[in-house]
Amino acid sequence: MMTSLIGNRAGQRLGNYQLKRLVGRGGFAEVYLGEHVYLQTLTAVKVLSIQLTQEDQAGFLNEARTIAHLKHPNILSLLEFGVQEGVPFLVMDYAPHGSLREHYRQQTNLTPIKVLPHIKQIATALQYAHQEHTIHRDIKPENILLGPNGEALLSDFGMALGTQSSRTQDMQEIAGTVAYMAPELLQGRPTPASDQYALGIVLYEWLSGNTPFHGSFTEIASQHLLAQPPAIQAPSVSPEVEAVIMRALAKKPEERFENILAFAEAFEQAALEVDETFKAATGWMPPGVLQQIKTAPSIERQPTLRENTPQPASTRPSTAHQKLPSTKIVRGRKVLSRGLGIALIILALLVATSGIALAAFSFNAGRSNNNPQRGTQAQPQVQANAAIWQNTYTRVTSQKPFFSDPLSRNTNGWDNAAAKTRSCLFADGAYHASSLTPYALALCGSSKLPDNLSNIGYQVQMNILQGDEGGLVFRVTLPSSTQVRAYVFSINRHGTYDLWVINGHYKTLLYRSSKAIHTGLNKPNLLCVIAQGSQIALYINKQYVASVIDTSATTGALGLFARGLPSTTDVAFSKLTVWRL
Missing domain, CATH: 3.30.200.20 (Phosphorylase Kinase; domain 1)
Known part of the structure; x- marks a missing residue:
């Protein structure tokens, strides 16, 4: 014994x-x-x-x-x-960066988009293990570690090797594991689907803030065997996402997905359904944001993106003679992103010194469950003819730029100050946008760039030194004190990119992974957007990745940003170039 x-x-x-x-x-x-x-x-x-x-x-x-x-x-x-x-x-x-138990804390409602990369990584690893005839049997956040580039690393295969056959195992020892144990595993009949059930519990916890079943060991085990999980009460979880999770939590293994990779792919498809990503009620904000509005100081004594008097839209003839390729329009619904909700709030803080009352800001936080507002917004489609878009990039970037700045020092009126939650500072030969507290967003602009730019090529090199995500914003306008319009193009260090639009509400235009991204920290990436009329094309490291048609914002200012969800983030920018088309 x-x-x-x-x-x-x-x-x-x-x-x-x-x-x-x-x-x-x-x-x-x-x-x-x-x-x-x-x-x-x-x-x-x-x-x-x-x-x-x-x-x-x-x-x-x-x-x-x-x-x-x-x-x-x-x-x-x-x-x-x-x-x-x-x-x-x-x-x-x-693994010095700890586990996902520390990274994704309990009682925090994460969004499907936020956890998607790690769910896919875990599922891919488990699918491989199952093909090698190995069942993990102890999937829980404590056993998922973070690698040097923020990737998920599964540990503790076998649920404490050598102990499962023991005749003296103390049931209290697995009290921390029972919350994730599939019914058949509790009955001593583990299958690969047991790992799918456990990952479903982990996903349920990340999105709702807690595991579905509570109580003593016996009470939790009984609920796994007999009770249905409560509905997920989180605004970021659409019915489609919830249905995927509930199928993975079916009591019988044969009623779950065919394999764990199929579960992850179904979750990805549901999470990336643009018209069903978010079901927040009007006026919803992420936890803690209201307090952030009340306490976060603005970056004072520095020009902001809207301190200059707005100029009329340029009437100069376009220098672009080659017709841009067309992009198919698909109709869909409004959607809210938690990160973009924070973007609006911080943008409001930045322009507060311009005399626009912060209290006047209100926004439509997506659709209600009773009013889906079908067919009100255009949705993107990847441009089939990538070669034409690639040629457009070559043509635009070979022209003489309208504006260029190495961003090695402040010669063009960039925001250059620090506040409690964010900073825009020049250091070590680069321009740093830094999110200094979790969920804060640093948005940095220049007083020497016009605020009526429409048809442009806009390129900058960025390097994520710490944290999660950064990128560029364009066509930023405040047509009234109750609205803001802007596009946000960002990449994160895990290899995905986003294109969001703010137009009184928030909509995900694109969320995809790309092999063009240099993943990890301290890896420079060159971002470029070419916007002409309603057509917007995205490039990463000089490679075309996607294009959309959208008319939400037609003209405005340019900026740079960093955001941390939930980590603090520091992004260094350099080699900024703007072309007028």
Whole structure:
């Protein structure tokens, strides 16, 4: 039989690894920061809090060998394993950025768009493991770690190796796991669909702020077996997204998706349905934003995007003689993004010094469930003839620019100050837009750029030094004190890009991944938008990625921005160029 062994082993040596300090403790094991005694490389050493019999040692070693053969970009590598004086241990890659339990905190309503990249990464890793005939059996936020580029890394395969066959397992030890356990797993019959159920619980928790079932171990287990999960009461969750999650949480494995990758793909499709992404009631704002409005100071004594007197739209003849390719229009509905809600609020703060009362700002936060407003807005379609758009980029960027700025120092009246939640500052030869608190957005502009730019090519190099996301804004206008219009083109370090539009309401025009993006931190990316009339084309690192037709905003100012959801973010910008078309 196995006996429990709980204690601090810092300073001890297991195999070729010196245990430096305790970094975590759970019901099954303790995790130490370890160092290879010869290579001096840092690792994570998981020491199981049990002592195995000879019979149990054989089972542990067999399972560990199976898991050690799993090689996938989203699975934490098992480097070494063994049993020393009856105590089993595992040596894994060290993930210094912690787990998604720390990154996505409980009681926080995340949006489907926000968690989509990690859900896809986890599902891809699990699909690979299932094809290798391995079931994880312990999917929960604590067992999903963050890699060096923010990618999800699955750890702890096998739900504490060597313990499941134990005749002495204490049910209290899995109290933290039971919230995610599929009915058949509780009955001792795990299948690959058990991992799908657990990932469905994780997704339910991220979107609603909590797991569906609560109580003692017995009460939670009983609810898994008999009770239906409560409806997800979160404004960011459409009926389509909720239906996908509920199917993954079906009591019978055969009633779930065919496999876990099919679950992730169905979730992606539902999340990216532009006309069903958000079902917020009018006036809804993300938690904490109202307090942010009341307390966040504006960036004072600096010109803002709207401090200059608006000029008439340019009547200069267009220099673009080549006809731009057409883009199909598809009809759809209004939609709100939490991030763009914050963008409007911060833009309101930036223009507050212009005498526009902050209290006057109100906005339509999407559709109500009883008034879908079908067919009111144009939706995008990828331009089939990418070659024509690529040629357009070459033609536009070969012209003499209307405005250029290396952004190495402030020679063109850029915002250059810091506030409590955000900053726009020149440092280290670049222009930094920084979101200094979670959910804040830094929007930076120049007083020397006109605020009536319409047909333009607009390009800038950006480098995410810390955090999540950054990009450019264009056609920013305030036609009245109750509305703002703007387009926002951004990329994040995980490899996706967005095009949003604000026009009294908020709409996702595009949300896609692209191999053109250099992922990770400290990786420069060149963003460019070519806007002429209603046609807008997007380019990343000189490569055409998508085009849309939209008439929400026709003219306005330019800017740069960074936002953190939920991390603080610092984006360095350089090599800004504008062409008039």
